[in-house]
Every structure is written in structure tokens, then in C-alpha cells.
Amino acid sequence: MGRKLLTEHINVPGIDTFEVYRQHGGYRSVEKALKTMTPDEVVEEVKKSGLRGRGGAGFPTGMKWSFLAKPEGVPRHLVCNADESEPGTFKDRHLMSKLPHLLIEGMITSSYALGANTSYIYIRGELLYVLRILEKAIAEAYANGFLGKNILGSGYDLDLHVHPGGGAYICGEETALLESLEGKRGNPRNKPPFPAVQGLYARPTVVNNVESIAAVVPIINEGGEEYAKLGVGKSTGTKLISACGHLNKPGIYEIELGVPVEEFIYSDEYCGGIWKGRDLKAVVAGGSSVPILPKELILKTAAGESRLMTYESLSDGGFVTGTMLGSGGFIAMDETTCIVRNTWNFSRFYHHESCGQCSPCREGTGWLEKVLHRLEHGHGNMHDIDLIVSVAKQIEGNTICPLGEAAAWPVAAAVRHFRHEFEWHVTNRQEATRPGAVYPGKAVLV
Amino acid sequence: MESTTAPVKPQFSEAAKAEIARLLTHYPDDRKKSALLPLLHIAQAEFGGWVSPKVQDLVAETLGLKPIEVYEVSSFYTMFNLKPVGKHVLEICRTGPCMLRGSDELTANLERITGAKVGETSPDGMFTLKEVECLAACGTAPIVQVREKYYEQLDSPEAVDAMLNELRNMVHRPLLPWEQTGLQHTQQ
Numbered sequence: 001m002g003r004k005l006l007t008e009h010i011n012v013p014g015i016d017t018f019e020v021y022r023q024h025g026g027y028r029s030v031e032k033a034l035k036t037m038t039p040d041e042v043v044e045e046v047k048k049s050g051l052r053g054r055g056g057a058g059f060p061t062g063m064k065w066s067f068l069a070k071p072e073g074v075p076r077h078l079v080c081n082a083d084e085s086e087p088g089t090f091k092d093r094h095l096m097s098k099l100p101h102l103l104i105e106g107m108i109t110s111s112y113a114l115g116a117n118t119s120y121i122y123i124r125g126e127l128l129y130v131l132r133i134l135e136k137a138i139a140e141a142y143a144n145g146f147l148g149k150n151i152l153g154s155g156y157d158l159d160l161h162v163h164p165g166g167g168a169y170i171c172g173e174e175t176a177l178l179e180s181l182e183g184k185r186g187n188p189r190n191k192p193p194f195p196a197v198q199g200l201y202a203r204p205t206v207v208n209n210v211e212s213i214a215a216v217v218p219i220i221n222e223g224g225e226e227y228a229k230l231g232v233g234k235s236t237g238t239k240l241i242s243a244c245g246h247l248n249k250p251g252i253y254e255i256e257l258g259v260p261v262e263e264f265i266y267s268d269e270y271c272g273g274i275w276k277g278r279d280l281k282a283v284v285a286g287g288s289s290v291p292i293l294p295k296e297l298i299l300k301t302a303a304g305e306s307r308l309m310t311y312e313s314l315s316d317g318g319f320v321t322g323t324m325l326g327s328g329g330f331i332a333m334d335e336t337t338c339i340v341r342n343t344w345n346f347s348r349f350y351h352h353e354s355c356g357q358c359s360p361c362r363e364g365t366g367w368l369e370k371v372l373h374r375l376e377h378g379h380g381n382m383h384d385i386d387l388i389v390s391v392a393k394q395i396e397g398n399t400i401c402p403l404g405e406a407a408a409w410p411v412a413a414a415v416r417h418f419r420h421e422f423e424w425h426v427t428n429r430q431e432a433t434r435p436g437a438v439y440p441g442k443a444v445l446v
Numbered sequence: 447m448e449s450t451t452a453p454v455k456p457q458f459s460e461a462a463k464a465e466i467a468r469l470l471t472h473y474p475d476d477r478k479k480s481a482l483l484p485l486l487h488i489a490q491a492e493f494g495g496w497v498s499p500k501v502q503d504l505v506a507e508t509l510g511l512k513p514i515e516v517y518e519v520s521s522f523y524t525m526f527n528l529k530p531v532g533k534h535v536l537e538i539c540r541t542g543p544c545m546l547r548g549s550d551e552l553t554a555n556l557e558r559i560t561g562a563k564v565g566e567t568s569p570d571g572m573f574t575l576k577e578v579e580c581l582a583a584c585g586t587a588p589i590v591q592v593r594e595k596y597y598e599q600l601d602s603p604e605a606v607d608a609m610l611n612e613l614r615n616m617v618h619r620p621l622l623p624w625e626q627t628g629l630q631h632t633q634q
Binding site: 084085086087088089090092093120124125126127128129132159161163164165166167168169180181182183184185186201242243244245246250251252284288329331333337341342345346349352353355 | 523
């Protein structure tokens with residue numbers, strides 16, 4: 001049983017209230033940071049912890065913080081990215097609705113470290129009920145002197161606000177999120193300048209995921225070095241994994257990084273195996289944007305070793321043969337899954353969610369969806385299979401933001417490992433389009 | 447087309463005005479445009495579940511913006527309905543993880559039971575069906591969101607019936623974002 005740093009008290013009745021949260025050790029990190037540490041010392045602890053961004057990119061959080069420009073007289077901001085919309089990912093919604101004070105505590109400690117006096121939580125608009133939970137918790141934090149002027153007599157001031165989005169996956173990209181927070185369409189900005197130099201209202205800004213900010217709480221409480229003892233190599237600490245698809249026990253699991261993928265899928269402590277006694281076919285390990293892997297490759301690395309739930313092990317062999325830990329959105333597919341249909345579904349998602357700013361993405365995602373639709377529905381030809389790989393390649397690397405890659409990788413990986421299944425849809429149209437039809441062959445392990 | 451529920455010259459209620467005044471304190475004085483998305487949510491809740499051009503003009507006027515600045519934003523985000531909707535908007539998640547657990551069947555059943563196709567409102571004006579992309583509840587798929595409430599694990603006819611009956615029997619009034627809804631949320 002691994003340690004639970006974020007979710008240890010998640011099932012305590014009333015833990016969403018200030019009083020109960022405080023009884024279980026809540027807000028200690030704020031007291032420790034504001035009373036005994038300088039902002040730079042807080043940043044230093046986060047660096048020592050080795051914490052990597054939990055939103056998907058995995059960039060070291062402490063390093064991101066140290067990039068923040070600090071010109072005199074210019075306000076700085078911390079913005080929490082709570083626009084969780086990656087298919088397969090639902091951990092932040094769970095964390096915020098059950099433990100709102102954990103996020104608020106993390107926001108206060110992190111804002112202090114960054115010298116921000118006004119911070120925002122940008123939450124996806126669909127989660128209006130979570131916004132209400134957060135607003136109630138924020139009001140409690142103000143009433144108890146943890147927000148507002150001169151917090152705990154330290155001389156540090158902080159205002160914290162929640163801001164709802166309007167329903168757009170692209171706003172999870174940090175610069176699109178900032179545009180949206182400024183009341184505009186969520187079109188990603190050209191970088192540089194990066195948000196650390198010119199972010200919200202052209203002021204220096206750090207944008208961090210909900211889980212990254214929550215993780216600052218145990219890091220400050222226990223010390224960065226203690227935190228770094230958990231996990232394997234450069235994948236330190238714990239991570240929330242949202243497991244879904246054809247599993248016996250889908251749900252949210254806090255794991256110590258380094259758990260073998262096989263154990264995560266099959267042990268009763270975690271997902272309890274594949275539903276209905278079926279066999280596993282494939283896994284998308286880090287949210288819909290990361291490459292799909294057939295069963296054999298998700299359980300073993302390219303070197304034949306047991307694959308672990310770490311940033312490094314999952315991407316072993318690069319993004320083409322390997323995959324990514326990403327946001328921890330773990331989607332399992334059983335042997336009855338049609339890979340062509342699944343790939344088409346994901347392409348439809350990216351076509352729908354492309355902001356339309358860059359031509360390769362705006363046009364390319366439409367092409368991918370259109371061609372995959374005709375392959376899935378028995379109207380495709382062999383040339384179409386090469387066509388989608390070619391379109392995916394032309395999107396990749398040619399857009400302002402990573403939505404292009406997110407749309408391209410799943411298609412390229414699906415064709416790489418399941419090409420025969422695509423071909424079967426062309427050569428056996430009637431059989432392949434029958435409801436419930438499944439390609440009888442195996443994946444290609446390349 | 448004009449709404450039958452929104453007045454010709456829409457005005458925010460006093461409660462909405464108070465909430466808008468509170469929201470405006472969250473942003474710098476010269477950055478009031480930041481409040482646009484929260485205001486559109488309030489407007490949609492206040493004026494019958496959709497934002498007509500006149501309602502959007504009111505939002506623009508409230509924030510000192512040009513109407514086009516509101517139109518270009520309301521048309522970008524999927525949560526804002528630009529034409530009239532039924533009493534309940536059923537947002538059916540159709541993305542990968544929901545599809546793996548049966549969202550295609552769920553959509554077909556809802557179309558059959560309500561008599562409305564996706565994008566349409568049922569003949570009795572009760573339900574508008576809308577397919578949406580990922581609602582961040584993949585662990586309890588398939589799911590439907592109705593305003594703020596998530597109906598999860600809708601993988602049986604009984605679960606679908608229970609949801610529709612609850613909605614049919616609900617006394618309808620616009621749910622304003624700043625009010626307590628009285629709806630209980632299922633939690634995973």
C-alpha cells in the first residue's frame with residue numbers, strides 16, 4: 001500500500017469544511033511558509049521535491065516557478081489550471097469537490113512563494129457546482145484569516161478568485177486559458193513571450209495544474225527531500241491516476257510513482273482487472289492525446305522489462321514506441337474494442353475542439369475525422385490509411401500549441417500498432433461494420 | 447429569432463446585478479472584460495437557458511464592450527446556447543471513455559424515448575438533446591449533465607428512466623449560478 005499524500009483524508013465526513021480540514025492538519029503549510037520561510041525558500045523546497053507538472057506536460061514545477069520575471073512594481077499572478085477536459089482524465093474534479101481546502105491551501109502557499117497578491121482558479125464551466133464548493137471554502141478561508149490582508153500577521157496579502165470557463169478543451173492550454181480569463185476566445189498565444197514574462201494582463205504569471213498546486217502542501221509540510229524519496233528516479237512523489245474504460249474498478253487512485261502497470265491494472269488494490277472476465281487489448285495511459293499501446297507493450301518496455309507508472313518508463317523508447325504518463329488519464333480497452341472506431345472518436349474530439357487558429361490543425365483535424373469516419377463505416381480504401389498517417393505528420397509540429405500533436409499522435413500510434421485492423425475495415429466492409437464486430441487478429445508490436 | 451421567455455428589452459434582476467457587481471471586484475478596473483464568461487453564464491440562467499442577440503447586447507452594455515466582442519466569445523464556447531432550448535438540456539457525453547461504456551446506446555435510447563434527435567427539442571418542449579465532448583466523469587460513464595447535475599452510470603434502462611422521471615417532475619425555474627440548486631450530486 002503506497003503512501004497517500006493528497007487523498008489520505010478524502011473520505012473523512014465534513015472534510016470539505018474549514019473546521020474539519022483544519023482538525024486533520026489543514027493549513028499547516030501556510031503557517032510554516034508564512035511564519036518561518038522566505039518565498040525563495042519555498043521555491044527551493046519545491047525544486048528539491050522534484051515535483052513535475054501534474055497537468056500532462058510533466059515539466060519540473062520548481063524550475064517553472066524560478067523562471068517567473070520579478071520586475072519591481074509590476075503585479076504577478078498565480079493561475080490554477082482547473083480546466084480539466086482531457087478525455088480519460090477526471091482527477092481534478094474529484095480532488096476539488098472533495099477537498100476544496102487542499103487546493104486553496106496550495107494556492108496560498110504557492111502564491112506566497114511567487115509573490116502574487118491576486119490569484120485565480122480557472123475552472124471549466126461545466127463544473128459550476130464545484131465552483132460553488134470552492135467559493136464556499138474560499139469564504140471560510142477569508143473568515144479565518146488565511147486569505148485577505150495581512151495573512152496570519154505576516155504582512156502578506158492575497159485575494160483568491162474562482163473564474164468559470166465556457167466549455168472549450170483548448171482553454172486547458174495555458175496561454176489559451178489566459179486569453180479566456182481576459183474575456184476573449186481561447187486562442188493560444190504565440191510563445192515567446194512565455195507567461196512567466198507576459199501572462200495574465202501582460203504581467204508575469206505562473207499557470208499550474210490543480211494537482212501540482214495541491215502537491216505543494218505535503219512538500220512544504222514534509223520537506224522537499226522527504227517528498228523526493230517517494231517514487232522512482234526523476235518521477236518523484238505520488239500521482240493521481242484516473243482509471244476508466246473496461247476495468248472492474250474504474251476510479252481515482254493515488255499511487256506512488258513506480259507501481260508496475262500490470263499491478264495497477266490487475267491487482268485488487270487498484271483497478272481489479274478487466275471487466276466481464278475479458279482480455280485486455282490496448283491502453284491509452286495518459287489521457288486521449290498520448291499514443292495508444294497494445295497490451296503486450298503497455299505491460300513491458302521496449303527493453304522487455306516490466307513497465308512502471310513513471311514519466312520515464314511509460315515514454316521508454318520515445319513517444320512513438322512508448323507513450324506518456326501525461327495527465328494520468330488511464331483508459332483501458334478490452335478485446336471487443338474496435339480500434340478504428342475509437343481512433344475516429346478521438347479524432348472527432350480534436351476536430352471539435354480545435355480553436356481554428358492554425359490551418360494545419362483546423363483543416364487537418366477535419367481531414368482525420370472525415371477519413372477515419374469513412375474507414376470506420378466501410379467506405380474507405382487502402383490509400384486512406386496512408387493518407388491519415390500523412391495528414392497526422394503534417395499537423396505535428398506545425399501549430400502554435402500542442403493540440404496539433406494531441407490530434408496527430410493517437411492516429412499515428414493506432415495505425416502503427418493496429419494497421420491490419422484498419423485494412424480489415426477496407427477488405428471486409430460488411431463484416432467490419434456489423435454492430436459489435438471485432439477484428440480477429442493481433443496488434444503489431446513495433 | 448426572439449425568445450418567448452425573454453422580454454423584448456431584457457434587464458438583469460436585482461439579484462443578478464448584485465452578483466455582477468461582486469464579480470467585477472475580482473478583476474482590475476481596466477480589465478472588466480474578464481467578467482464576460484461569468485456574465486454570460488448568469489445571462490443564460492436568467493433568460494431561459496439561452497442567450498439571444500438582445501441578451502448578448504445587454505451583456506455588452508453592462509461591461510462597456512462592443513456587441514461583436516460578446517458575439518465572438520459566445521459562439522466560441524460550447525456551453526452557451528444561441529437558440530431557444532427546452533426545459534432541460536441533456537448534455538450527453540460522447541467521447542472515447544463514455545463510448546467504451548455505451549454512450550452510443552444511451553444517445554439512441556434518449557432519442558427514442560424523448561422523440562428528439564440530437565440538436566433538437568422534444569415535441570413537448572421538455573428535453574433538448576445535445577452531444578458534448580468529455581465531461582470529466584469518465585470513471586462513471588456513460589453520463590449526462592443537466593445544468594449543474596451529473597447523472598452517472600446511465601448504462602441501464604432503469605437508470606435512464608429514473609433520470610428522465612426526476613427531470614419531468616422537477617418544478618422548473620431558471621437556476622441562477624449564484625443560488626443553491628437543491629440538486630444533490632452523485633459522486634464517484
